[in-house]
Amino acid sequence: MEAILVKDQKAAAFVMEDGTFEGVYRITEKVCGDVEQVTGVRPKIIKWQGELQPAQVYVATLGNSEMSEAIAEEEGIELSSLCGKRECFLFQVLKNGSLLIAGSDKRGTIYGLFHISELMGVSPFVHFADVVPAPQKEIIFSEKDSMQSKEPSVKYRGFFINDEWPAFGNWTFSHYGGFTAEMYDLIFETLLRLKGNYLWPAMWTSSFSLDGPGEENARLADCYGIVMSNSHHEPCLRHSEEWDLVRGEDSVYGNEWSYLTNREGLIRYWRDGLLRSGKYENIITIGMRGERDSLMLGEDASLEQNISLLKEIITEQRKLIRECVGENEPEMLALYKEVEAYYYGDETTPGLNDWDGLDGVTLMLCEDNYGNMRTLPTEEMRSHRGGFGMYYHFDYHGSPVSYEWVNSSYLPKIWDQMTMAYDFGVRDIWIVNVGDLKFQEYPLSFFMDLAYDYEKWGSNRIHAPQDYLAYWVKREFGGWFYEAQQDAVYRIMQQYTKMNHNCKPEAMRADTYHPVHFGEADKRQKENERLEAETEKLLSSVPEEMLPAFWELVYYPAMGSANASDMQLYAGKNSFFAKMGAVCANDYAEKIKACIEKDRLLTERFHQLLDGKWDGMALSEHIGFVNWNDEECRYPLMTFIEPANKPRIFAMSEGGDVCTAGGDWTKKLIVMRQFLDPAVSEASLLLFGGSKEKVPYHIECKSPWVLPGKMQGVTDREEVLTVQIKRDEITDWENDHRTYDFEVCYEGGRIPVKILLEKDLPGCPAEAFYETDGMLSVEAEHFICNEKADAGAFYVLPEYGKTLSGVKAYPQTKTFFEMAEQIRQAPKLTYQIYVREAGEYEMICYTAPANPVCQGGSVYFGCAVNGNAPQKIEMIPDGYRSGEPSCAEWAKMVVDQIRVVRVQVTLQSGENEIGIYAGTPGFLLEKLTFVRKGKHLPESGLGLPETRRTNR
Incomplete structure (x- = not known):
C-alpha cells in the first residue's frame, strides 16, 4: 500500500x-x-463529503471528528490506542491509497501534519533560518511510513524569548511594527515544528496580551494549541x-507594587488579568517578587516575614484563579533567586x-543561570x-557576565545537565531562555527533541550529543x-560551540589564554585558522x-566566534610582546584592528541577507565586557612600541616567559626545559627583533x-630556531642528567641559553603517564582500570x-557513599x-562546574x-552560594567553565596508582594534574596539557 x-x-x-x-486548519495551510515549496504543486483543502475517497489526506482530531470514526x-x-493520550497522532497509509492523520488532541493532529513536512525533508527552521527543502518531483508514503507517535516525555516543552533588546526588538519593530501577532505567528509555527507546546513571550518592553494588537497574540497562541505562561516574576x-x-495615584490598581500597602489594588489587578486571559490555555504563574525582578520586601526583612507574606499572596492568588478561571488550572511557582530560600526555609x-498551599502547583526549578544544575x-x-x-x-542577562x-x-553539557534533571524527576515543564532565538536554533533543536523523546536521546545514550549533531546536520543540509x-x-559546529563553551565570547579577555605558556594561544589560533x-x-x-541558511546557522x-577569539588572542600577544619591547607587538x-573591522563586516553582511530579512538580529554586543552587562564594553587595547635605535634581539624558550636581549648587567639566562622529557629530541627557541632594522646573529x-x-x-620580527639533541649519541650523562649551553650572539649582546636534559625512566610501566620537570597531567578518560560496583559504574562522556x-558515574541520581x-x-x-x-605533590582535579x-x-x-585508605574529598567550600554573583568561587567557576x-x-x-571513586551526583572529572611541592604550575586557561605515556 502507498x-x-x-x-x-x-x-x-x-x-x-x-x-x-482553526489551528489545525491554519497548520494544514502551512x-x-x-x-x-518541495514539489511546486500546492494541494487543495476540501470539505469532507461523508465518504472515503482514494488519494486524499484526511485530517482529524479524536473527540472532534465523525470522519475519523467512519474511516476507522x-x-x-x-483508534482506541490514541484515546486519552497526550499529543499523539496516528499516521496511517490506507488501503485505498489515502493517508489518515488522526490526533489524540489538537496538538497531536498538528504534530501529525508537520510529520508530513518532516518526511519531505522540511526543516523546522524552513522559515526562521531559511532552510530551503530540496526539490522533489513526487511525494509517496508507503506502509512502512505508517506509525503512531508516543506521548512526549516532558509534558510542557518550550522556550522563553528574553533579553530581546537590542537584537530581537529592533528586528521585530523593523519588520512587524512591534511584538505583534504577525511576528508571533512565525514563532508559534517554529515552536510547533519543534514539537513544542509552551512559550514565555518577550517581556522587557512588551505585553503579550496587549501588543497583538489587543488580545490577538493570546488568541492566536490558543488557536494553535500553544500553552502560554509568564516569567518567574509575572503572576x-x-x-x-x-x-x-495602569499604575497611578488615581488608578483603581493603586501605585505601589507592594502587597503590604496596596493589597486591594493588586488583587484587583490580578483578577482583571485572569478574567481577560484565563479563557485561553495557560500555565498560570503565582507568587510575587519585587518590581523589575527584585526582592519583594527588601534586604532588611526576615526570612519568616517573607515566607509569611508569600503564603498569604499565594493563597489569595489561587483563590482568584478558582473564581476567575476554574478549578484545577495548571499553576506554576518559580523557585528562582530568593524564592528558593523561601521554599526551603x-x-x-x-x-x-x-505547606499544603502548594499542592498541585508545578514547582519551577532553575539551574545557576549558566547551565549547571542545583537543588533538584x-x-x-x-x-x-x-x-x-x-x-x-x-x-543570560546578569552577573558575572551576560551572554x-x-x-x-x-x-554535551546540555545533555548531561538536562538528563540529570529528568532522571531526578523534573518532567512536567522544560523551558529554556533563548534570548533572541536567532543563533540558538541548534541547541534549541536538541533541547526540544530531548524533551519530546527522552527514550531516544536521554541518559541511556552516552553518545547522544554526537549522534544528534550528525542527525541535525543531515536534517538541515542533507538535501x-x-x-x-x-x-x-x-x-565546524562542534569546534565553534566547544570554543564558546570553554569561554563565552563576552567573557573572553586578552589573558584568558596565556600568550606563551604551554603554547596555548598558538594552539587556539591554529584551531581558529583551521575553523575559518x-x-x-x-x-x-x-x-x-x-546560502542564507548556511550563513545563519x-x-x-562560526566565523564571528573565531574572529572574536582571535581578537583577544592577538591582544594577549600584543600586550606580552609590547612589554618585552619586541617589534612584533605592532604586528599583533x-x-x-583587522579583527575589529572583520567583526563589523560580518555583522553588516549578515544584516544584508535576503534584503535585510534579519536586520537587527546581530546587534548584541559581544566583545570585551568589563561589567556584567555591555556597559563600557570595549575592543581590546592596542599597544604600539617604538623600535630601538640600536641592534636588539630578544630570545625566549618556547612555552616559557623569561626573555632577554643578552645585556651585560641584567644577566638573564634562557633555560630550555623541554628536553627534561626523555621523549623530546627537538624543541624551539624563539627570537624576536626589537630594532628598526634587521639584525644579523650567529650561534656559538x-x-x-x-x-x-x-x-x-x-x-627583524619573529623567528623560530629549532634545536635538536642527539640523545642516542650522548656519552657524558651525569646521573641521568645533563646540561648544555650555547649562545645567540649579535652586535648588541650575547644571549646565554642552557639546555636541561633527563635521560630515561627506569622501570616505568608501559601505560603510565610520567612526570616531566615535576609535573604531569592525565585526561580523565585515560584510566588503566574502570571497576564497576553493584550500585553503578563510570562512563566516558566523549568530547x-x-x-x-x-x-561520570551512573546512575546519575545515586550517592555512592556518605562515610569514608x-x-x-x-x-x-x-x-x-x-x-x-x-x-608531597598537589593533585589538581579539574571537574565540570558543579553545584550541590x-x-x-x-x-x-x-x-x-x-x-591506602581512601579519603573523602569535599568539592564545595563553606559559604558557597551557587547563582550568587557575590560568591567569588561560583562566579569564577561559571566564567572559567x-x-x-x-x-x-x-x-x-x-610507579603510583591513583584511585578516584564516585561520590555524589554532579561529580564529573575532566583531568588530573600533579605538581611536585616547590614547583610552580604556569598560569594558563586550559591547564597543563596531557603529558606523555611511556609507550605513546
Missing part, C-alpha cells in the same frame, strides 16, 4: 470536516505551503510592563516545602503533586550537501539556495650533541568539557603515573593513593 501525495504535478487534497479546529470503521483501523497572567501602564523557619528534587520531594519544571539558559550573542551552549560537506558542517579556512572553503561550494556564528596590534655552541637548526641568520572528555569507610564500595577509576622523586544538586547537600568524591579541586598527596618514587 499513499501518493504528489505525482505527475498533481497533489492529493487535504480533507477536513466542519468543526475542525503544510500545503511546504508541499508546494471502513478501513478496520483501531496571574499579567506582564511586567503592564503595571507601568532554614533550621528555625519552616519554608513553603511543608530529592526522592522525598518527587511525590509532590504538581511535579517539577526546569528553567534553563542558553542566554546574549551567538550560541555558546555546548550539546543539498554531499556527505563530505555534511562532515565539514559537523566539524574550512568554513570559507565550504561556503564556496554551498548551493545558492542554501553555520557561517556567521594591526591584527587586532661547543657541544657536538646540540644541533641548532641554523648557525646564523637575520631577524565533554574543556579538553578531551569527561568521566564506605568509599571502597563505590565505582572506581585507577590512573597509573610515574614520578622521579618521592614526596539537592538543598543543603554537597559534592564530593573519593581518592586513594597506592591502595571548570571547577578546580586541590588535594595534597604523597607519592613514592617511580
